[in-house]
Amino acid sequence: MREVSEFGKYRKRTLAVMMVFAMAITSGTPKTTVYAEEQSVTSAGISVQPEEDPVTPESVQPEETAVPTVEPTTTTQNTLVVKKKKCSYPKKIYEGQTFTLKGTLKANHKIQKVQASIKDEQGKDAVAIKKKANSNKFDLKKIDDDMKFSKLEAGNYTYEIKVSDSYGNEKVALQKDFKVKETTWAWPVDGGSKGDGFHCGCSVHGGRHLGVDIKGVSKGTSIKAIADGTVVYAKYHQAARRSSFGKLVIVYHGNGIYSYYAHCNAIRCKVGDKVEKGDVISTMGETGAAYGTHLHLELRKGPAFSGNYNSYDFLDKYTYKQFDPMKYLTKR
Structure with a gap:
């Protein structure tokens, strides 16, 4: 038989590959682009395939990550409406001074809770209280006793009231800044408590009580000057029984301001004395029209x-007009 050369064998193999490729095309196989690659032939007639390019980190591209679509969320609208009626709030008070809260809050929903606070300059609560309401109206007098303005030290503060309803709504009904100023007035006795206050509607005092009574301490307890000054009156006040101050000390503090200490048991100073805040000037008693x-x-x-000591002119209420001491004293 005639030997087939190596080149003939290679040619037959090539024709066989081409026939298979043609059959694949006619049988509906998707068209594939074929790139001819150079093949080298050795003397043994074996085809050697060229090496592929090595895979490097630079040649690998990360797949893009699909960003999930965020559906918009719906928020519940705050429908709570709060109206203020004749509400009072402090602007400037002195250390130890009280402040009376007045006014009414009225809401379109039933108020469940009222939160009242006094915040200092750092935003911390100096005073914070909560009250239940269960009504469309809330009277601020209900929180007046708990606010304790008189306990605040000198500084800047914010007075705030929040209300909330049964639907979870919350609203700031009132928010005001105010200042507490340092005072020079001191409480005149060690201990004691406020008795009858400053008013014009008392049958016991003829319809007028233009001072404050301090009680709760025993007879003979020291009475001290509430501020620096000069003693201008120190003797028994001679007057009708129902209007006598008894043993009375008056101290002049400058700028037309005088302090009066009435119903003393004993006087421990004399006119012309220079006294400082806290100096003992008399003792507690019940002389004159005292009960x-x-x-x-x-x-x-x-x-x-004017230099006229022990003058009865000091008792002229039209020339020397009274004002409420409780607005300026440092203790209640």
């Missing part, structure tokens, strides 16, 4: 002291 041991303290504004 039990107590100190009747007054503050008055009048003409500057």
Whole structure:
């Protein structure tokens, strides 16, 4: 038989590959682009395939990550409406001074809870209280006793009231800044408590009580000057029984301001004495028109002291007008 050359064998194999490729095309196989690659032939007639390019990190591209679509969320609208009626709030008070809260909050929903607070300059609660309401209206007098403005030290504060309803809505009904100023007025006795206050509607005092009574301490307890000044009156006040101050000390503090210490048991100073805040000037008693041991303290504004000591002019309420001491004293 005639030998077939190596080149003939290679040619037959090539024709066989081409026939298979053609059959694949005619049988519906998707068209594939074929790139001819150079093949080298050795003397043994074996085809050697060229090496592929190595895979490097630079040649690998990361697949893009699909970003999930965020559906918009719906928020419940706050429908709580709060109206204020004749609400009072502090603007400037002195250390130890009280402040009376007044006014009414009215809402379109039933108010479940009221939160009242006094915040300092760092935003911390100096005072914070909560009250249940269960009504469309809330009277601020219900939180007045708990706010304790008189306990605040000198500084800047924010007074805030929040209300919330049964639907979970919350609203700031009132928010005001105010200042507490340092005071020079001191409480005149060690201990004691406020008795009858400053008012004009008392049958016991003829319809007027233009000072404050301090009670709750025993007879003979020291009474101290509430501020620096000069003693301008120190003797028994001679007057009708129902209007006598008894043993009375008056101290002039400058700028037309006088302090009056009435119903004393003993006087421990004399006119012309220079006294400092905290100096003992008398003792607790019940002389004059007094009902039990107590100190009747007054503050008055009048003409500057003229040098006329122990003058009855100091008792002229039209020239020397009284004002409420509780707005300026450091203790309640």
